[in-house]
Amino acid sequence: xxxxxxxxxxxxxxxxxxxxxxxxxxxxxxxxxxxxxxxxxxxxxxxxxxxxxxxxxxxxxxxxxxxxxxxxxxxxxxxxxxxxxxxxxxxxxxxxxxxxxxxxxxxxxxxxxxxxxxxxxxxxxxxxxxxxxxxxxxxxxxxxxxxxxxxxxxxxxxxxxxxxxxxxxxxxxxxxxxxxxxxxxxxxxxxxxxxxxxxxxxxxxxxxxxxxxxxxxxxxxxxxxxxxxxxxxxxxxxxxxxxxxxxxxxxxxxxxxxxxxxxxxxxxxxxxxxxxxxxxxxxxxxxxxxxxxxxxxxxxxxxxxxxxxxxxxxxxxxxxxxxxxxxxxxxxxxxxxxxxxxxxxxxxxxxxxxxxxxxxxxxxxxxxxxxxxxxxxxxxxxxxxxxxxxxxxxxxxxxxxxxxxxxxxxxxxxxxxxxxxxxxxxxxxxxxxxxxxxxxxxxxxxxxxxxxxxxxxxxxxxxxxxxxxxxxxxxxxxxxxxxxxxxxxxxxxxxxxxxxxxxxxxxxxxxxxxxxxxxxxxxxxxxxxxxxxxxxxxxxxxxxxxxxxxxxxxxxxxxxxxxxxxxxxxxxxxxxxxxxxxxxxxxxxxxxxxxxxxxxxxxxxxxxxxxxxxxxxxxxxxxxxxx
Amino acid sequence: xxxxxxxxxxxxxxxxxxxxxxxxxxxxxxxxxxxxxxxxxxxxxxxxxxxxxxxxxxxxxxxxxxxxxxxxxxxxxxxxxxxxxxxxxxxxxxxxxxxxxxxxxxxxxxxxxxxxxxxxxxxxxxxxxxxxxxxxxxxxxxxxxxxxxxxxxxxxxxxxxxxxxxxxxxxxxxxxxxxxxxxxxxxxxxxxxxxxxxxxxxxxxxxxxxxxxxxxxxxxxxxxxxxxxxxxxxxxxxxxxxxxxxx
Numbered sequence: 122x123x124x125x126x127x128x129x130x131x132x133x134x135x136x137x138x139x140x141x142x143x144x145x146x147x148x149x150x151x152x153x154x155x156x157x158x159x160x161x162x163x164x165x166x167x168x169x170x171x172x173x174x175x176x177x178x179x180x181x182x183x184x185x186x187x188x189x190x191x192x193x194x195x196x197x198x199x200x201x202x203x204x205x206x207x208x209x210x211x212x213x214x215x216x217x218x219x220x221x222x223x224x225x226x227x228x229x230x231x232x233x234x235x236x237x238x239x240x241x242x243x244x245x246x247x248x249x250x251x252x253x254x255x256x257x258x259x260x261x262x263x264x265x266x267x268x269x270x271x272x273x274x275x276x277x278x279x280x281x282x283x284x285x286x287x288x289x290x291x292x293x294x295x296x297x298x299x300x301x302x303x304x305x306x307x308x309x310x311x312x313x314x315x316x317x318x319x320x321x322x323x324x325x326x327x328x329x330x331x332x333x334x335x336x337x338x339x340x341x342x343x344x345x346x347x348x349x350x351x352x353x354x355x356x357x358x359x360x361x362x363x364x365x366x367x368x369x370x371x372x373x374x375x376x377x378x379x380x381x382x383x384x385x386x387x388x389x390x391x392x393x394x395x396x397x398x399x400x401x402x403x404x405x406x407x408x409x410x411x412x413x414x415x416x417x418x419x420x421x422x423x424x425x426x427x428x429x430x431x432x433x434x435x436x437x438x439x440x441x442x443x444x445x446x447x448x449x450x451x452x453x454x455x456x457x458x459x460x461x462x463x464x465x466x467x468x469x470x471x472x473x474x475x476x477x478x479x480x481x482x483x484x485x486x487x488x489x490x491x492x493x494x495x496x497x498x499x500x501x502x503x504x505x506x507x508x509x510x511x512x513x514x515x516x517x518x519x520x521x522x523x524x525x526x527x528x529x530x531x532x533x534x535x536x537x538x539x540x541x542x543x544x545x546x547x548x549x550x551x552x553x554x555x556x557x558x559x560x561x562x563x564x565x566x567x568x569x570x571x572x573x574x575x576x577x578x579x580x581x582x583x584x585x586x587x588x589x590x591x592x593x594x595x596x597x598x599x600x601x602x603x604x605x606x607x608x609x610x611x612x613x614x615x616x617x618x619x620x621x622x623x624x625x626x627x628x629x630x631x632x633x634x635x636x637x638x639x640x641x642x643x644x645x646x647x648x649x650x651x652x653x654x655x656x657x658x659x660x661x662x663x664x665x666x667x668x669x670x671x672x673x674x675x676x677x678x679x680x681x682x683x684x685x686x687x688x689x690x691x692x693x694x695x696x697x698x699x700x701x702x703x704x705x706x707x708x709x710x711x712x713x714x715x716x717x718x719x720x721x722x723x724x725x726x727x728x729x730x731x732x733x734x735x736x737x738x739x740x741x742x743x744x745x746x747x748x
Numbered sequence: 749x750x751x752x753x754x755x756x757x758x759x760x761x762x763x764x765x766x767x768x769x770x771x772x773x774x775x776x777x778x779x780x781x782x783x784x785x786x787x788x789x790x791x792x793x794x795x796x797x798x799x800x801x802x803x804x805x806x807x808x809x810x811x812x813x814x815x816x817x818x819x820x821x822x823x824x825x826x827x828x829x830x831x832x833x834x835x836x837x838x839x840x841x842x843x844x845x846x847x848x849x850x851x852x853x854x855x856x857x858x859x860x861x862x863x864x865x866x867x868x869x870x871x872x873x874x875x876x877x878x879x880x881x882x883x884x885x886x887x888x889x890x891x892x893x894x895x896x897x898x899x900x901x902x903x904x905x906x907x908x909x910x911x912x913x914x915x916x917x918x919x920x921x922x923x924x925x926x927x928x929x930x931x932x933x934x935x936x937x938x939x940x941x942x943x944x945x946x947x948x949x950x951x952x953x954x955x956x957x958x959x960x961x962x963x964x965x966x967x968x969x970x971x972x973x974x975x976x977x978x979x980x981x982x983x984x985x986x987x988x989x990x991x992x993x994x995x
Binding site: 123124125135139151158277303304305320350353364365664665667668670671672673674675676739740741744745746 | 851
């Protein structure tokens with residue numbers, strides 16, 4: 122039951138009930154949420170007992186002993202009866218005196234005589250001694266709970282006050298320990314916690330102003346320690362976030378959206394850059410050596426200087442070189458094409474051929490070999506040969522006529538080749554015999570002939586440096602195709618298939634530039650958002666801030682609490698945004714983390730500025746609605 | 749008549765630690781003005797007066813006479829541009845004003861200015877928790893203060909928007925009492941109340957002044973309230989025009 126009900130049941134006023142509680146005679150159960158007292162029937166019975174015993178004038182201390190069971194009620198009643206009888210005897214003396222005075226015939230009585238008589242009675246234990254004892258007792262109790270002393274010197278600062286208290290402790294031979302400084306310090310004397318305040322007063326004898334330092338025993342529990350303060354600060358921040366749920370959720374949502382937008386932006390920038398870097402592989406730029414008018418890609422005469430330039434250029438790879446020869450293997454064999462190649466693609470462009478190798482031969486070993494060849498299946502049958510047999514070839518090569526504009530055949534030499542692979546015929550265009558290009562070059566060398574390649578094609582490795590490559594090849598004698606020139610078989614022109622690549626590269630480069638240009642603006646927007654979001658969300662809490670300041674919370678602490686609240690929410694929203702971005706997009710973990718850090722840095726700067734402005738408000742103006 | 753005594757000394761606050769026992773406030777020639785880039789308004793012009801504990805002071809005057817500004821200067825919310833306010837001989841401008849507001853002065857406003865998202869109990873607990881009193885003790889003491897201003901326990905867990913004006917102002921006064929200070933400033937405390945609540949609030953303030961030795965300074969334009977004060981200070985155009993001690 123509540124206090125009002127107990128008041129009605131017991132007839133004891135609320136103030137007295139509180140007093141008995143402070144004297145530890147009663148301890149009702151308290152609601153943990155709102156500190157309501159909940160009195161039980163036992164509490165009511167206890168109160169009635171207290172009332173009864175107090176009406177018998179029993180002391181609080183004795184009643185406490187009775188209630189605690191340390192003193193049986195009957196014994197307590199016996200003692201009180203004896204005390205009351207004693208009092209009765211003491212009062213009897215006073216009653217006698219009053220009776221005597223009443224019996225006096227006149228108003229003019231001998232006061233001295235009565236005083237002497239009362240003094241005589243006082244020595245026998247009259248009521249007057251009780252009052253003196255009471256005073257002493259109250260003074261003693263007050264002394265331990267509260268005391269004061271005068272400072273020798275004037276006290277103007279916290280340091281002087283602390284020094285004065287320390288000197289007092291030394292004089293009283295008590296241990297002194299300062300717990301909290303300031304003009305209202307907290308300190309321990311012999312382990313008991315006190316607090317002090319000083320006042321100025323005039324000494325009535327000397328008329329000088331002196332400082333009185335009043336020390337009172339501190340009864341509250343103090344939550345000490347930095348860790349507890351930190352805990353309380355975090356607890357306050359958490360409570361505030363819970364209390365302002367809508368604004369907190371809004372804050373988290375805005376942070377999450379901002380981080381997602383940033384992730385999208387940086388993701389676009391990264392992927393566009395990546396596309397730009399991978400463009401040469403995605404859209405390869407191929408080049409092929411042609412004749413001057415651009416109608417021949419093979420059966421050309423390509424000089425060694427051109428070959429050297431191409432092979433040594435750092436901007437070129439995937440080179441395909443062929444050397445076309447005419448061969449005969451006997452008087453009845455007829456003429457057939459012999460093709461020297463430097464790679465598989467040079468021999469069979471579409472890559473669909475089927476080669477039956479003997480033993481452990483493969484393309485890699487074949488191309489390094491010297492006197493080996495791959496023969497076309499039907500050709501081999503005509504020659505009545507099998508894989509593993511050798512075949513003697515009489516070779517002829519092509520050279521320019523004396524006029525220099527057409528090709529003619531000339532004997533090159535004979536060479537025996539071992540058939541290590543059989544190419545399955547798919548169409549009539551397969552060369553009859555394919556040999557490694559190095560073998561061809563060796564035959565030229567052995568027969569003292571100048572080597573010319575029949576066709577040359579390659580892929581540009583670094584299309585961004587195409588212009589440099591073109592210059593290099595121009596120096597080697599390769600220029601652009603000019604259809605108006607004279608027809609020739611000399612490989613003197615270069616055709617580069619770079620239109621698609623250049624178009625794509627220009628587009629991507631433009632996109633990358635645009636996104637990179639936008640980066641400072643993105644950061645500025647995040648900074649502004651960091652300023653505006655707390656600025657707007659806190660507008661409705663100006664009076665809350667002003668009240669806190671008016672109640673004595675320092676500006677720094679107050680501003681920090683609001684700032685911490687906002688930043689915690691921003692961190693939470695940012696982390697959620699980063700997690701969502703990582704899960705639902707192709708963002709890498711480190712990208713999401715980097716974006717989160719960048720966002721928090723910009724946002725914190727903006728929020729710090731907003732807090733600084735917020736803390737500058739005039740508290741008086743807000744509280745009096747003048748702002 | 750009760751046979752047995754009313755034991756309680758009647759003042760729960762004496763059980764708590766009392767801060768500075770304020771003896772006297774001296775205001776010497778203080779001035780304050782509001783200014784922006786367009787104009788300057790002198791709100792308070794060279795005001796001098798003294799305040800002693802155990803009395804209720806009423807500061808009256810028309811709107812714009814500088815009463816609220818004077819109060820905000822005494823509360824340490826603004827600093828006078830000239831003159832000095834001495835709290836027991838110590839200059840207020842040289843003190844830590846946050847500590848002064850925490851430990852020596854409390855203010856009660858016309859608009860109550862309770863924390864809207866805290867219950868009545870939590871509002872009163874706030875200054876106690878600022879002083880690092882444990883939550884449990886703060887709860888108990890706050891409950892006592894609320895009882896002392898005459899609020900029932902059912903109000904403790906209510907939020908300000910659920911309370912009447914009179915109840916809110918009582919909570920504000922209880923919160924003022926929970927702070928350590930013995931100086932209570934009230935800026936039009938009954939401005940938003942009906943006459944019945946007005947009377948109760950004024951009685952509370954008088955009780956604080958006379959029974960508990962507070963210095964209570966009430967800014968009001970209500971002559972009836974001013975009539976109940978021990979000292980009436982009249983202001984006009986930023987100046988004190990009269991100081992009348994009521995008999």
